[in-house]
Amino acid sequence: MPDIKATKKRVFPSHPAVSSALWHFTGAKVEDIPREEWFTDGDLDEIKTATSSKRIEEWLSVRIALKSLMLDDGVAESALHIHVRKSSKGCPHVVVYNPDTGKYARYHCSLAHKGPLVFAAYSRMQDVRVGVDIERRSWRLPYLRRRFLSDKDTLIETGDHIGEYTVLWAFKEAVSKILGLGMAYGLANISCQETNLGTCMLTDAEDVQYIGNYVWFGKYALTVVADPISPETDSDVKRPKPSGRSWHEKISRGRRLRALRKQRSIASSIKTLKEKDADLNSGATFLQAEANGTSTTEKMKQKTKSK
Helix, strand or coil: CCCCCEEEEEECCCCCCEEEEEEEECCCCHHHCCHHHCCCHHHHHHHCCCCCHHHHHHHHHHHHHHHHHHHHCCCCCCHHHEEEEECCCCCEEEEEEECCCCEEEEEEEEEEEECCEEEEEEECCCCCCEEEEEEECCCCHHHHHHHCCCCCCECCCCCCHHHHHHHHHHHHHHHHHHHCCHHHHCHHHCEEEEEECCEEEEECCCCCEEEEEEEEECCEEEEEEECCCCHHHHHHCCCCCCCCCCHHHHHHHHHHHHHHHHHHHHHHHHHHHHHHHHHHHHHHHHHHHHHHHHHHHHHHHHHHHHC
16 A cells, blocks of 8 residues: 555544544645555546645545555455545445456445545445534534524533534534535434434434434544444444544543533532522521511410410
8 A cells, every 4th residue: 555644543443334534644745645556547537627736635635545444444455446436416435346356346435624634434334324524613603503403403411512513513514425415405404312422313304314423533523424223234244343442532532521520510519509508498497487486475475474
C-alpha cells in the first residue's frame, strides 16, 4: 500500500457491521500524492472538470482513506481494485474487483469531510446501508434548530446544548446520506432518541429505523448510522479485531460520564436540600401549633379562676 503521512484512527472498532476510519493529513498536500498508485483513469473521470483545488483535495483524500481502510481489512489486494461509484441519487458505493474470480463485489459506503478531517466508512454486510457525518461545534446551531429539530428528539442531558445540537445535526445528515436525498429531505423529518450513552435510535418520515453511534474528536462530532441487524446475523458477521477503545473515544466517553455524574450529584443535592426544607417547615408548623395550643389552655385557666 502506498505510504501517506497522515494521522489515522479507526472509529467505532466494535461496530457489528461497519468499518470506519478518521484521517487527518499531516504531510504534503493530497494533490501531490501519486494518483496512479491509488486511482484508475475511470476513477478520476469524476473530477476531470473540477477546477477548485479544495474540492479536488477533498475528493482524493476521502477516497484514499476509504481504500486504505478496505485494504487494511483485507477486502482487496490493491487500491486499484477498489472503485467508488455513485447511484442515480448520488449515493456512493464501492465496487471491489477480485482478480482470482474475475468478479466484482458491491459494498455500501459513506464519505464525509470537514476542515482538516476526512471520515470514511463501508458496510461489511451487503444488505446493511451506512451513512456518516462530521460536524464541528458551532454557536450558530442553536439558532438554526427549527430547521432540523423534531419534537421527538431526546438526548441524555449533559447541559451542553451546543454539543447536543451538533450531534443531532450530524446524525440527521448521516441518515439523509443513506436515503440519498441530502438536505432536501428535511432534517426535521428525522427523529433521534438516545437509548444509551453514545447510541441512538433514529426514525425517518416513513418510520424506517436506524441505529446510530457518535463520538467526539476534539470539537468535531463523528456519527455513523446503519440499518439495524438481527442478533443472529450479528453473530455471523466477520469483523476486524478491535484493539480496544481509541484514545479520543475514551476521552469523549470520560467527559460525558463526568458531566452526567456531576449533573446527578447536583440533582441529588437539590433533592436533599428540598427534603431538609420540608422537614424544617413541618417542624416549624408543629411548634407553632404547640404554641397556639398552650396559649389557648392558659387563657381557659385564667377565665376559670376569674369565675
